[in-house]
Amino acid sequence: MSLYANPSLYRAFFAPSVELRTSIDALVRKHVGAKDVTKLRVIDPACGPATWIEHFADRGAKVVGIDIEPKAVKAARLHLGDRPATVVEGDMRQPPASVKGPFALAINPDNSVGHLGGLVDVAAHLAAMHRLLRSPKGDGGHYVVGLAVREPGDELDVGTVYERGPVEVGGGGLAALRTETLGLVDVQHPDGLRCERIRHTILAVGVEGVGPIVLEQYDLLTFPFATLRSLLAENGPWTVVDCRDATDEALPRKRLGPGAGDVLLTLRADKAATSSARRLRLGRATKKR
Numbered sequence: 594m595s596l597y598a599n600p601s602l603y604r605a606f607f608a609p610s611v612e613l614r615t616s617i618d619a620l621v622r623k624h625v626g627a628k629d630v631t632k633l634r635v636i637d638p639a640c641g642p643a644t645w646i647e648h649f650a651d652r653g654a655k656v657v658g659i660d661i662e663p664k665a666v667k668a669a670r671l672h673l674g675d676r677p678a679t680v681v682e683g684d685m686r687q688p689p690a691s692v693k694g695p696f697a698l699a700i701n702p703d704n705s706v707g708h709l710g711g712l713v714d715v716a717a718h719l720a721a722m723h724r725l726l727r728s729p730k731g732d733g734g735h736y737v738v739g740l741a742v743r744e745p746g747d748e749l750d751v752g753t754v755y756e757r758g759p760v761e762v763g764g765g766g767l768a769a770l771r772t773e774t775l776g777l778v779d780v781q782h783p784d785g786l787r788c789e790r791i792r793h794t795i796l797a798v799g800v801e802g803v804g805p806i807v808l809e810q811y812d813l814l815t816f817p818f819a820t821l822r823s824l825l826a827e828n829g830p831w832t833v834v835d836c837r838d839a840t841d842e843a844l845p846r847k848r849l850g851p852g853a854g855d856v857l858l859t860l861r862a863d864k865a866a867t868s869s870a871r872r873l874r875l876g877r878a879t880k881k882r
């Protein structure tokens with residue numbers, strides 16, 4: 594069983610709290626500046642069972658979700674019902690051609706990027722998102738994305754990082770989750786990246802297809818700061834307009850730098866100068882000479 598292939602369980606454990614939704618709303622207001630959310634098009638490139646796009650759909654935004662897991666896609670469609678939403682099965686490295694921009698906002702806070710296979714995948718994902726984003730004013734849209742910045746010498750305290758439940762699971766039953774970090778592991782990644790090993794322990798009673806005890810373990814990519822900086826420059830360009838501590842639901846500000854840890858970044862998809870802007874700059878430069 595994978596948590597991602599059991600959408601009821603995923604939503605029971607990871608539906609965002611009121612505090613986190615309030616923090617995300619404040620971030621979006623600050624950077625996207627949309628007073629009227631109903632005019633926004635919002636995309637989550639790894640949407641799971643609509644945990645975040647449902648939040649924006651509830652506020653009237655037109656939302657699009659992509660996920661590689663068919664059961665998550667099915668559940669997301671079910672939860673979104675007849676709201677203005679499209680959810681498609683696909684890969685965040687190369688979103689399906691049916692997904693057309695522009696979007697003012699992309700939202701992907703829960704380190705889905707960590708599931709990618711390496712630098713080539715992350716580069717493809719960033720470039721694809723950059724192409725899809727544009728604000729209603731015509732300049733760059735924004736990408737709110739969670740990821741981990743770790744340096745080669747960094748160590749992580751091994752232990753529990755999240756606990757939830759017992760909670761009622763949609764569709765019936767009760768379940769409890771403990772998530773532990775097993776630290777940064779050297780998995781001999783071909784790109785030299787290190788991964789954080791995560792273990793979920795789930796206890797479940799009366800949940801269809803689950804239990805009573807499930808152990809699940811996976812590795813999430815982490816990025817040295819310099820690597821992240823190159824990725825953003827070469828597959829955009831992106832400007833980091835905001836950095837928050839992703840381990841605190843109040844999302845306090847955090848300095849982005851080497852070893853910043855689990856962060857929530859707001860990236861602006863900067864667009865290359867248009868030919869008229871380039872001509873203008875050229876004109877000014879010519880005048881000066």
Ligand SMILES: C[S@@+](CC[C@H](N)C(=O)[O-])C[C@H]1O[C@@H](n2cnc3c(N)ncnc32)[C@H](O)[C@@H]1O
Binds near residue numbers: 642661
């Ligand atoms: C941590 S969940 C995030 C769900 C949602 N974005 C949220 O923040 O709650 C990660 C999701 O990424 C999806 N995923 C993993 N690799 C993917 C890929 N290459 N393309 C699209 N989705 C992917 C998984 O199926 C899973 O639903």
